[in-house]
Amino acid sequence: MIEQTTAIAIFDIDGVVRDVSGSYRRAIADTVEYFTNQGYRPTPLDIDKLKSEGIWNNDWEASQELIYRYFENQGQTREQLQLDYNKIVTFFQSRYRGENPDNWTGYICNEPLLLQLSYLEQLTQAGIAWGFFSGATRGSANYVLEKRLGLQSPVLIAMEDAPGKPDPTGLLATVRQLENGLETTSAIIYVGDTVADMYTVKKARELDSSRTWIGVGVLPPHVQETAARGDAYAQTLIAAGAALVLSNVQELTPEQIQELVS
The missing domain is CATH 3.40.50.1000 (HAD superfamily/HAD-like)
Structure with missing residues (x-):
């Protein structure tokens, strides 16, 4: 030193x-698409717009927020949805790191x-x-x-x-x-x-x-x-x-x- x-x-x-862009952001898009039942896959611009608000640095929370906003646009409330944050994190990690937590094979390997x-x-x-x-x-x-x-x-x-x-x-x-x-x-x-x-x-x-x-x-x-x-x-x-x-x-x-x- x-x-x-x-x-x-x-x-x-x-x-x-x-x-x-091909890992974390791809995992966000995958996660939102999965939890909106293939109803919505955010574009890179959509993700940038959310992050420009300055409070969505955590990509798990960003994924959840995009899911909530999609369903709100469909007329549902957050109280009705009651998304399971832990399930969102688990799905996201399965894409980003891979299914095996001890041997990573997901998107992270190609950054x-x-x-x-x-x-x-x-x-x-x-x-x-x-x-x-x-x-x-x-x-x-x-x-x-x-x-x-x-x-x-x-x-x-x-x-x-x-x-x-x-x-x-x-x-x-x-x-x-x-x-x-x-x-x-x-x-x-x-x-x-x-x-x-x-x-x-x-x-x-x-x-x-x-x-x-x-x-x-x-x-x-x-x-x-x-x-x-x-x-x-x-x-x-x-x-x-x-x-x-x-x-x-x-x-x-x-x-x-x-x-x-x-």
């Missing part, structure tokens, strides 16, 4: 470190990586500490960080460790872990791909005004299929508080970080 750091960079995982180990090594060499704060389960997060990227016990606050975003508790906890043995760092950058990520930075700033809190947005791959859609998504992130929006996390170079925090 370095003794002094110029800044801390904390990364969300889904849509930043890995492309989840493209958006970040390379060499990028993180560049940050370390530049004196920039880094870690991860994600709404993914610890098992899912460690799958990509340790098994896919080859990291050894990285600093990680996952779903089980803190309330869901935009609550900033997990972000603050990640900072505390990274600062263990270091001088207090004045500049914290959180890199995420959703409105909830940017709201989390705002709330952290409200709780700790002694630091500089910077939200950096990253466009997830599925919104980059057309320039218009990417531009619209970028504007949504900027409106939510992003200082800048990048098309890939590795564009946040050590030089770019120094420029942001200086």
Whole structure:
């Protein structure tokens, strides 16, 4: 561990470190379709619209909400439906991880990586500490960080460790872990791909005004299929508080970080 750091960079995982358009988002669509009896399969735009509300970072809860809204449009009330959340989670996980919890064979196995180990090594060499704060389960997060990227016990606050975003508790906890043995760092950058990520930075700033809190947005791959859609998504992130929006996390170079925090 370095003794002094110029800044801390904390990364969300889904849509930043890995492309989840064919995994988490596909599992959302599968789940909603199943529980609406094939009546509705949300499009990527439908899911983006829901997540732009800033409170649906948890994909199990997002799935449930889309199911509820479908049936509400059919004239039914939530009280009438009484959806079983645990059944929604179980079905979702059967698609995302696979049927066998000990041998994952689901969509998670095919997630493209958006970040390379060499990028993180560049940050370390530049004196920039880094870690991860994600709404993914610890098992899912460690799958990509340790098994896919080859990291050894990285600093990680996952779903089980803190309330869901935009609550900033997990972000603050990640900072505390990274600062263990270091001088207090004045500049914290959180890199995420959703409105909830940017709201989390705002709330952290409200709780700790002694630091500089910077939200950096990253466009997830599925919104980059057309320039218009990417531009619209970028504007949504900027409106939510992003200082800048990048098309890939590795564009946040050590030089770019120094420029942001200086």
